[in-house]
Amino acid sequence: MENNIVIKVSDLEKIYDETAVPVHALRGVDLEIRRGEFTAIVGPSGSGKTTLLNIIGGLDRPTAGKVEVDGNDIANLSDNQLIDFRKKHIGFVFQSYNLIPVLTAKENVEFVMLLQKRSKAERDSRTRELMEAVGLADRMQNRPSELSGGQQQRVAVARALAPKPAFILADEPTANLDSKSTANLLDMMARLNKEENITFVFSTHDQRVIDRARRVVTLEDGKVLSDHSRE
Amino acid sequence: MHNLVKLAGRNIWRNKRRTFITSASILFAVFFSIAVTSIQKGTWDHMVDSIVHYHFGYAQIHKAGYWEDKTIDNAFDAARPLEISEGFAEVRQLVPRIESFALASYGTRTKAAMVVGIDPEKERTLTRIDTRIGTGSYFAQRDDDGAILAAGLAEYLKLNVGDTLVMISQGYHGINAAGKFPVRGIVHFGSPELNKQLLYITLEKAKWFYGTEGLITTLIVDTDAPDAIQKTVANLRQELNPEEYEVMDYKEMMPELIQAREVDTAGSYIILIVLYVIIAFGIFGTILMMLKEREYEFGLLKAIGMRTGQLNLMVWLETILLGFIGSIAGMLVALPLVYYFHINPIRLSGQMAEAYEKFGVEPLLPAAVDPSLFISQAIVIFGMITVLSFYPMLKIGALKPVSAMRS
Numbered sequence: 071m072e073n074n075i076v077i078k079v080s081d082l083e084k085i086y087d088e089t090a091v092p093v094h095a096l097r098g099v100d101l102e103i104r105r106g107e108f109t110a111i112v113g114p115s116g117s118g119k120t121t122l123l124n125i126i127g128g129l130d131r132p133t134a135g136k137v138e139v140d141g142n143d144i145a146n147l148s149d150n151q152l153i154d155f156r157k158k159h160i161g162f163v164f165q166s167y168n169l170i171p172v173l174t175a176k177e178n179v180e181f182v183m184l185l186q187k188r189s190k191a192e193r194d195s196r197t198r199e200l201m202e203a204v205g206l207a208d209r210m211q212n213r214p215s216e217l218s219g220g221q222q223q224r225v226a227v228a229r230a231l232a233p234k235p236a237f238i239l240a241d242e243p244t245a246n247l248d249s250k251s252t253a254n255l256l257d258m259m260a261r262l263n264k265e266e267n268i269t270f271v272f273s274t275h276d277q278r279v280i281d282r283a284r285r286v287v288t289l290e291d292g293k294v295l296s297d298h299s300r301e
Numbered sequence: 302m303h304n305l306v307k308l309a310g311r312n313i314w315r316n317k318r319r320t321f322i323t324s325a326s327i328l329f330a331v332f333f334s335i336a337v338t339s340i341q342k343g344t345w346d347h348m349v350d351s352i353v354h355y356h357f358g359y360a361q362i363h364k365a366g367y368w369e370d371k372t373i374d375n376a377f378d379a380a381r382p383l384e385i386s387e388g389f390a391e392v393r394q395l396v397p398r399i400e401s402f403a404l405a406s407y408g409t410r411t412k413a414a415m416v417v418g419i420d421p422e423k424e425r426t427l428t429r430i431d432t433r434i435g436t437g438s439y440f441a442q443r444d445d446d447g448a449i450l451a452a453g454l455a456e457y458l459k460l461n462v463g464d465t466l467v468m469i470s471q472g473y474h475g476i477n478a479a480g481k482f483p484v485r486g487i488v489h490f491g492s493p494e495l496n497k498q499l500l501y502i503t504l505e506k507a508k509w510f511y512g513t514e515g516l517i518t519t520l521i522v523d524t525d526a527p528d529a530i531q532k533t534v535a536n537l538r539q540e541l542n543p544e545e546y547e548v549m550d551y552k553e554m555m556p557e558l559i560q561a562r563e564v565d566t567a568g569s570y571i572i573l574i575v576l577y578v579i580i581a582f583g584i585f586g587t588i589l590m591m592l593k594e595r596e597y598e599f600g601l602l603k604a605i606g607m608r609t610g611q612l613n614l615m616v617w618l619e620t621i622l623l624g625f626i627g628s629i630a631g632m633l634v635a636l637p638l639v640y641y642f643h644i645n646p647i648r649l650s651g652q653m654a655e656a657y658e659k660f661g662v663e664p665l666l667p668a669a670v671d672p673s674l675f676i677s678q679a680i681v682i683f684g685m686i687t688v689l690s691f692y693p694m695l696k697i698g699a700l701k702p703v704s705a706m707r708s
Contacts, residue, residue, distance in 0.1 A: 129604055130703045150608055157606025164706065167597060172311035184304050185606050229605070
């Protein structure tokens with residue numbers, strides 16, 4: 071994709087018509103995100119942030135428009151093709167309950183690599199590397215219930231990074247965290263972004279996240295209201 | 302696969318109480334089924350074994366057509382069957398008999414009797430007839446000239462040990478058959494049919510009486526492998542010309558007994574089916590609760606890259622593991638109990654015991670220790686859970702990560 075563009079959406083429309091009154095969630099969104107960006111998608115509730123993130127992440131399908139991720143048009147992939155695509159190209163961090171409760175932190179991180187049938191040696195070294203990167207090398211054998219909310223989100227980031235995805239989508243990752251945990255998580259993400267050039271895209275209400283983002287895209291009523299970059 | 306099994310294993314222990322309750326219901330079903338089928342099979346096996354050992358044997362060889370037309374003219378030369386039986390490792394021996402009818406008389410009384418000419422030594426090992434002599438004694442030698450009478454027949458003829466029985470009949474190809482036989486012993490048969498008409502003489506004397514020198518009417522197949530008797534019979538049929546010989550197993554000779562067993566077994570199968578349907582609803586309830594509780598998690602797993610097939614396999618493994626735990630526990634609880642009643646059968650008393658004894662069967666209810674009873678329970682649980690798993694498979698197949706995680 072030209073100019074290191076990892077995400078490109080053109081004229082994106084999404085209408086939810088399961089209800090009596092159809093909801094027009096996205097109305098012709100155009101957006102390009104380049105490799106290494108640290109982007110926050112903001113806007114009031116119902117503005118279409120989560121819908122946009124879900125479509126970019128291949129979790130939902132657009133009603134109209136084009137979605138290219140890492141050079142691939144994903145709008146027409148089958149369900150299983152989309153699952154395989156997500157597994158290889160996209161890392162997810164959700165708002166909460168991100169981890170599989172019966173697996174340890176280490177097992178959660180290596181889970182996607184297991185699905186990709188990576189060798190044990192590769193899984194072990196990558197998991198250790200990532201757990202060290204998120205500052206939790208000493209909590210590898212703990213289960214999610216034995217970790218704080220902030221630690222769980224850091225493990226979720228490590229898991230999202232495990233398959234070396236093109237970018238990470240984080241949907242309100244700090245919504246349930248206290249100030250200190252939020253600061254720690256954002257510090258860690260910013261460092262990974264800066265040092266390893268990992269692309270992060272957030273949807274958020276959280277001003278602390280918005281303040282740290284280098285690009286802020288504001289949505290309102292399903293349209294891009296503003297798009298500011300700052301260095 | 303290994304990791305899916307590990308994940309499934311951990312998942313079922315997330316809700317220990319539910320796992321315990323579901324496994325306990327499966328345990329009960331498996332235990333009850335094994336106990337019922339084991340006692341039933343053991344009792345019927347004991348009954349068949351008693352009857353088979355009492356008189357018929359597990360299989361018989363005759364001249365073709367004898368079973369439909371039991372006349373002395375259908376006697377045959379046993380040389381060929383005896384020769385080929387050498388090649389059958391499981392055939393312990395072939396026990397020859399001459400079976401026909403005669404008029405038995407003493408004083409002014411006469412009655413039709415079923416005459417069985419036996420080889421005393423071979424018959425002793427097959428039917429243990431010598432142990433059932435009530436009065437008098439068993440044949441002393443192969444050509445003993447005496448007769449052993451069923452108690453009912455002896456009573457009708459007012460015969461005692463030491464008296465002389467006179468018999469008259471039609472021998473081989475119409476020759477006259479007549480003879481005198483001192484009563485050597487009296488034996489009581491549980492079966493009223495046998496008790497009122499059976500009469501033993503030695504095979505040698507029967508050949509002389511009926512004029513069938515070198516010929517017999519029946520060869521009993523005495524086997525070391527009664528469970529494989531149908532295979533033995535099939536192999537014997539292959540070796541023996543069907544135009545000359547007929548080979549029949551006990552099921553063909555006693556179809557009424559087999560039908561009674563099938564009816565009885567079908568009745569208990571209906572009870573077991575009802576039990577398993579109830580258990581199936583319990584397991585289905587567990588699956589429904591598990592699906593609802595973990596909808597978000599399934600959405601998450603799909604979102605991060607777990608394919609629908611892998612997710613289905615994981616859920617199937619979870620339910621199979623539940624079934625496995627319950628089944629193994631049920632078998633472990635059932636095994637010592639079944640083994641105990643195999644070694645120490647329940648002994649019937651009162652009218653039930655009399656009914657058994659009337660048919661020559663010891664009034665016992667032994668339990669069968671047969672691996673197939675245990676394996677069949679595992680197959681039933683496996684099949685039931687696999688069928689129940691279709692529902693979560695359909696739900697998971699239709700599940701969309703976004704809507705699942707919104708829930």
